[in-house]
Amino acid sequence: MASHDTSHETYYVPPQSKWPIVGSIGLLVTVFGAGTMMNNMSADSDSSIGYWILLAGILIIAYMMFGWFSNVVNESRQGLYSAQMDRSFRMGMGWFIFSEVMFFSAFFGALFYVRMLAGPWLAGEGHKGESGLLWPEFQFVWPLLQNPDPAVYPGPTETISPWQLPLINTVILITSSITVTFAHHALRAAKRTALTLWLLLTVILAAVFLTLQIMEYMHAYNDLGLTLDSGIYGATFFMLTGFHGFHVAMGTLILTIILLRVMKGHFTPDNHFGFEAAAWYWHFVDVVWVGLFIFVYVL
Amino acid sequence: MSAVIDHHHADHGHGPAKGLMRWVLTTNHKDIGSMYLWFSFAMFLLGGSMAMIIRAELFQPGLQLVQPEFFNQMTTSHGLIMVFGAVMPAFVGLANWMIPLMIGAPDMALPRMNNFSFWLLPAAFGLLISTLFMEGGGPNFGWTFYAPLSTTYAPPSVTFFIFAIHLAGISSIMGAINIIATILNLRAPGMTLMKMPLFVWTWLITAFLLIAVMPVLAGAVTMMLMDIHFGTSFFNAAGGGDPVMFQHIFWFFGHPEVYIMILPAFGTVSMIIPAFARKPLFGYTSMVYATGAIAFLSFAVWAHHMFTVGIPLTGELFFMYATMLIAVPTGVKVFNWVSTMFRGSLTFEAPMLFSVAFVILFTIGGFSGLMLAMAPADFQYHDTYFVVAHFHYVLVPGAIFGIFASAYYWLPKWTGHMYDEVLAKTHFWMSFIGMNLAFFPMHFVGLAGMPRRIPDYNMMFANFNMVSSIGAFMFGATQLLFLYIVIKCIRGGPKAAAKPWEGAEGLEWTVPSPAPYHTFTTPPEVK
Known part of the structure; x- marks a missing residue:
């Protein structure tokens, strides 16, 4: 690992990553599900579609969090960070x-x-x-x-x-x-x-x-x-x-x-x-x- | 650089990836900046088309084209899309492109989060626009979404509107955190705070404002959501809440928000005027302190939007005087811009034209703001077209002219080509005339009492409204010319030198045009 004095030269710019777009899709699905669920609830509808969309969104976010954090942890443990x-x-x-x-x-x-x-x-x-x-x-x-x-x-x-x-x-x-x-x-x-x-x-x-x-x-x-x-x-x-x-x-x-x-x-x-x-x-x-x-x- | 890092950089060290996935997966500040700018322009055209519908309806008194319900959805969506979808992302796009180049940084501090910030915007605005097609129609309560219009009496699509605001807010907060970390942590050696270009300074302060107030907006819409679906009574007096409380929380966000939309424009104009006056900026230090003072005061003036709603007299007085105080640092800025031009060797290329118009027209908007700041006078002006004229004068020739000036100033750096100066000047003059025709008469009809957000009006306002509409159509159509100029500049044109503007200063002009995919991987020395 480079010494701290030259840390400017080793600022780590990560390569392409899929996690941001996965996260955006996950958040969109989550809020769409939550909104559908709440609107159905307030309209006394017994449709359960909102819950399933919400669940799917939360799972996508969990997947993104796990993947993104693993990525960062691995990079840190490889000594890429200054x-x-x-x-x-x-x-x-x-x-x-x-x-x-x-x-x-x-x-x-x-x-x-x-x-x-x-x-x-x-x-x-x-x-x-x-x-x-x-x-x-x-x-x-x-x-x-x-x-x-x-x-x-x-x-x-x-x-x-x-x-x-x-x-x-x-x-x-x-x-x-x-x-x-x-x-x-x-x-x-x-x-x-x-x-x-x-x-x-x-x-x-x-x-x-x-x-x-x-x-x-x-x-x-x-x-x-x-x-x-x-x-x-x-x-x-x-x-x-x-x-x-x-x-x-x-x-x-x-x-x-x-x-x-x-x-x-x-x-x-x-x-x-x-x-x-x-x-x-x-x-x-x-x-x-x-x-x-x-x-x-x-x- | 160590071997480990070279190995990991190998896959992207030489240039952009190919195809669509380059844009989806990118971590490059220039790619992300470009996406922000294109997104913002698309939203500008969409929000602009809604303005065209509004102006077409107001072309003549009476109801011609649209129903009042749809008119309400248009005014609401126009405001929301222009504020959150056009102006704010445009400045974040400029920040992404230019801040690393201006301070000698290899990229933004947190490049993956940067891409996350961007890709939340299409999600947020896709959701927001989809509400227009939902049962019961889209948001129809004005861009300020006052309760109880936005709670008790709102269409069901308000739920999705709330979540769209949440997504846009998350995007803004992450973007602002990234910008602060970049400016505070990634400056090249020797780039001290007081050597930073003013665009960097204004963005540093803007980013602070964003992190301070976007969460408050999130709190406001969350309380709306709870009132609508979970029976709380934050904004319902029957349960001990208060609808006026919504306005307090909203404007605690809303007033700093208007500075969020103008401070970065102050920054770019403060760089462009010295470049074309061929003189250093007059009063750099005072510019920095004035920006800080405006930001500080912006937290203590919010209730000037609520003079007529019923607040105690002490409140009216406090917010009136605090608001007028903002004229002092703003006056410092205007004085400095004018002094920079004084006895300079001025030339008037498109960036300079937009910047000079900015100084003059923004000042008009500032003065009408002072008129509105006087509580007793505001009782007359409140919710009239005078207010519409005021904030369009600070946002159109303020924020948007600032964006156009920046675009022309840096297009050679982005594309490697010079834009077509004749067309650009045409764009300027058409925009200048169109926007003044559209918004200046609104002062008069507003003072005479024409209320805003109403699709019909008294016969006596007919002539001025027709002039406004003609100006608006002219301004709107001219923006297609801007699209053409940008595309033409990307596809070809005279080669741009590394520093195409004789008087320009700054690190961004030390790299070739177009700027290479990766710049300043080794930081430059700043003397």
Whole structure:
């Protein structure tokens, strides 16, 4: 491998690749399937064609991901990449996480807007209080159990208490951020057994988090009447925790694959960006959770 | 280079692969740039044909050609296709072609992802256009797709529209990440940040804006999707949500988006004017800072699109003053362009003609923007043809003239031939006259109260509308001439020198014309 000083000369420009076009087709089929499925669902049609198209799309994407990542892993292990290439990957992952932050901020923004502005106005307070004329009886309190038009949007009877499952989940997720950092230190110190064990512990914690989250959702739907269609509280609650849960699920999958690679002997103490990218992502979902715990559950 | 790498490069080291699969599988920034540019031009013609339908209907008062429902689909699709399908991909195409050449990089930082970004666009727009043929018709709620028009009252095809926006957004985000990584990581030794050509600078800032706001748009359409199919009430006051919230989230994306469409044009014009004035750019550093200031302010002005919707007085005042502040850095830019031309030895080849027209006409669009920025005055102008005139003046002679100027400026580098200057000048003058005829009268009918997005109008607007339509047809037809000029230039013409423009500066002119398939595999030294 070339030394780092001449890394400019060895910037790896890959040959032709089929993965981008496979990915584009996969995404198109996926969204077409998802759209068909949703439209049939809303039109009360019992056609199942949407599900099958969606499944086909997801399988194509899975194939693309597997193939594309294998390609990158193999190139990296053949020593085709330079320190400069490594920086490109780091920038790519960093800016990707920034885009995820902005995605979540749309939903946090919606939550803050409703709680601070739109909700009070609808109850007749403040500068735009004339919208209170729509439903004169409406009182705005948070959590919102009584919606402006309960006939259309029946509110939840109760909301999730932050000091039970959510608190446990907070501890679990923060602990998992710490264990993944321990795994990283072990990797840099070339302690492979410790690396495997810490990473395995992280994956287990992630799985426990997801299980508890599913239990919480079942509790909300079955016992509390807290659902997606229970008004703006349910909408913001499930949108924020749901997208977070989806990201945790993706993060768990990523960490599992990193664990399998570790067990195959991949990564060296000074070349392991795949591991680090997964760890960055994991810390990101952890930070989002802390925001959720504070603004969705506690406050 | 090590032996390993030579071995792996062997299959593509000498030139492009043959046949169609070259384009499908490519990782080459020039191939991908060309595909982006052709895609964008195809969308420009498609969105343009929709504009022709709109103008044909508005040629005379009364309903002649189309039904109002179809008219709504045309205005919506015209806007969406021009914004997401024509202007944005054109600039990404220029970035792909030119940024590696300008900074001395071997390719884009992440070449396979680059191709992924491109191939998502045909998927996104195939899906978007297919909605026009679906039951219930295509999107008919305006390109800003305000809820509840786009949720409660939307046709079923809105679901696919939402997913098309998602795909286009993923494409933009990946493209922007690639551009940032290329600029920050792949500059040749000696190419410091403050030596970068302005097109590179403006794209660096544009890419940041894209990564910051495209995910917010994704969030907005996702909330629409949930409201439509899963019973949430984000934009429905009956459940405690707020339809106005949609506008806030949309315009938090939408306002930076308009700078995404204009900043790269600022960049190219800032390179072309010095080349044809044969003088260095006046105030390079202030240009960089002005671009940064515009981008920064773009996040704090979104509610000026919503003055009439009902926001608190403090909000109106804040967004009014913040919006007017943008005139300061924009004024810096206009001043610098004019000062660059001042006492230069000017010549007026096609790129320069488009650039000078850009400076003058974009400034007109900027001034009408200032008029709209005044909240009390906006109560009168809101949703009239004055707004249509305003944003067409910043987008057509702004973004699109910037793209034409760039195309003529770099066509010799891309094709190895000089384009036909007489035809190009004809293209310019026809476009210039056509676009002014089309859009200038809209100021008057708008101030007199003609509402936008309505297929019929009061008799008193008839004359101005007829003039607008004639101008629009002229502008539209002229673009076929541009297609002809480009094809003619690709197929032949006088050989272009490595540096066909006497006053041009930059690394892209140090490689032969046409640029070889691989350039700067060994980075150049920049002094």
